[in-house]
Structure formats: C-alpha cells, structure tokens
Amino acid sequence: MATDAPARRWASEDGDRAQRRRETVADMRLYVEIGLTPVTCSECGVEAMVKKNSEKHTSVQWTPDGVTACPEIQAARAADPNALVLGCAKLRASIEDAVRSGQVVVPDV
Incomplete structure (x- = not known):
C-alpha cells in the first residue's frame, strides 16, 4: 500500500x-x-529610540543622522574607520537619567 x-x-x-x-x-x-521611547543625549542633543527590556538590558535604535552627529561615535570612527562602536557613554548616562525620571520604564520581569 x-x-x-x-x-x-x-x-x-x-x-x-x-x-x-x-x-x-x-x-x-x-x-x-x-515600546521605544525617544531619549535625547544631554551632551550633544542626538536623539535615539530606547527600550528597557530589563534592568540590565537596554535596546537602543540609532537613526542614521544620530550616528553621524554623535561626537563620541565620530571620534571612535575617526581613530579607526573599521571600529565597531557599540554606543555612547554620554547617551548611556542620559538613558539612566531617563529611567530615574520615569521617562523610560523598566518592566517588572
């Protein structure tokens, strides 16, 4: 069969x-x-979209303009055009401020 x-x-x-x-x-x-929230860097004014998935996990979506306007990223790329730049310490500090102020919410996991 x-x-x-x-x-x-x-x-x-x-x-x-x-x-x-x-x-x-x-x-x-x-x-x-x-769930992304716009966060503006207090240092240079670049805006990125941010989401906290947990206390330790932050997602950052950079705009093409933001990447080219960020002085820290541009300095790293000027030093090494092939550098893998994972972020900006000043934006990270702005994100932490946004979490403290309640602008960016960390979900209960």
Missing part, C-alpha cells in the same frame, strides 16, 4: 518554517519597534 508520508512530512516542515518566520518577524517588531 502506497503512503504519502514523505509529502505530509514536507508539508509539515514548510508549515513549521512559515510559523518560525512569523514568530521571528513578531519578535523583531517587539524588540526594535514596540
């Missing part, structure tokens, strides 16, 4: 892949779009 088990398996795997893709898109949206 012939069976279509291989065809069902492939259909199931395609469905699993599609589900993972939908979940990945939803996760990306959650972490890089939803």
Whole structure:
C-alpha cells in the first residue's frame, strides 16, 4: 500500500518554517519597534529610540543622522574607520537619567 508520508512530512516542515518566520518577524517588531521611547543625549542633543527590556538590558535604535552627529561615535570612527562602536557613554548616562525620571520604564520581569 502506497503512503504519502514523505509529502505530509514536507508539508509539515514548510508549515513549521512559515510559523518560525512569523514568530521571528513578531519578535523583531517587539524588540526594535514596540515600546521605544525617544531619549535625547544631554551632551550633544542626538536623539535615539530606547527600550528597557530589563534592568540590565537596554535596546537602543540609532537613526542614521544620530550616528553621524554623535561626537563620541565620530571620534571612535575617526581613530579607526573599521571600529565597531557599540554606543555612547554620554547617551548611556542620559538613558539612566531617563529611567530615574520615569521617562523610560523598566518592566517588572
């Protein structure tokens, strides 16, 4: 008796892949779009979008203009054009101030 088990398996795997893709898109949206708050650097005025996911985890979305306008990032890139610059200490301090003031909320985890 012939069976279509291989065809069902492939259909199931395609469905699993599609589900993972939908979940990945939803996760990306959650972490890089939803719940972001604008924070302005008290030093240079550059604005970035910020989200606290926990006390220790902060997501920062820089705008292209923000990256080029930040003096700390530009100094690091001037010293080494290939430098991987992960952020700005002055913006980090502004984010900490925003958390203390309640502008940026740290969720209860």
